Amino acid sequence: MEYSIEIDKLTKIFNGKVKAVDAVSLKIKKGEIYGLLGQNGAGKSTLIKMLTGSLKPTSGSAKIAGFDLMDDSMKIRRITGVVPQDLTTDGDLSGRENLKLIADLYDIPKKEALERIDVLLHMVDLYDVRDRHAENYSGGMRKRLELACGLMNTPEVLFLDEPTLGLDVTTREHLWKYIRAVQKEFGITIILTSHYLDEVDALANELSIIDHGKIVISGTSDELKKSLKGDIITLRVKSNKEYEVLQGFPEAIEIKRMETGDIRMKVNNSDEVLPKLMKFLSGHGISPESINIRKPSLDEVFIEYTGRNIDSEAGNVDYAKLMMTRR
CATH class of the missing domain: 3.30.70.980 (YebC, transcriptional regulation domain)
Structure with missing residues (x-):
């Protein structure tokens, strides 16, 4: 069995004492959508930041597509795409101009870049508004543009960090369609973090529940429900x-x-x-x-293994975001 991501006891400690991610070990199969389910601040985004090179791990190791997280960080950045929680596209640029900017950052040849941009704009149904400034896109359109940007470098692994955060239910479900289409079209591995139970249930082939920086249980949605x-x-x-x-x-x-x-x-x-x-x-x-x-439902699974509802505010703090705001 071939794995796209192999994580061994990956840990992040802030201020020398707070474990935001606590000895996480995972193996994620090539070509699947893998869900990381947890409350806001449970450690999901901190884990993604380490895997994408934005944060240095305190200890542990990981391999992405065979490349070592510490020794091959630049190679990993070339073969991974990231769609972060916050909007990163430039509202003053059009949808097409945003994608051109990403192409330039990756030194993609002009002809190849233009062809790829057209393909991606068609895929996320933004081709007809490609020359409209991104600031004039709806929330769902803006998220679809972020998805296209994450695919511009034809990644082997795509990280989606709370991709539908802040969207209404209908728009979220529409974005799921594009995520499925991307996985089917390119056969890439997608790591999806979310605190939406229905999102992970609908999209993920396998998932892990993360709580206070620890993986508390892993498996398919059906396996987790049957465990109750x-x-x-x-x-x-x-x-x-x-x-x-x-x-x-x-x-x-x-x-x-x-x-x-x-x-x-x-x-x-x-x-x-x-x-x-x-x-x-x-x-x-x-x-x-x-x-x-x-x-038995995924909601009940979460309650069983964490002791609270996923929308409860108790217990988890987003230490990575807290540290960023203090700088």
């Missing part, structure tokens, strides 16, 4: 006393109290267990404010 081994019942109760009573419910495989105060109960079959649970609650004089039943 049961349905999830969430109850909102009034006090900790009711939580203690529910510990005695015999059909529960596992019971946890969440940060929100809700009780999360794992059961084998919610259809069979729910009537028994209602009888148990009634018998103990418990009247929950709400009961929610969910079959």
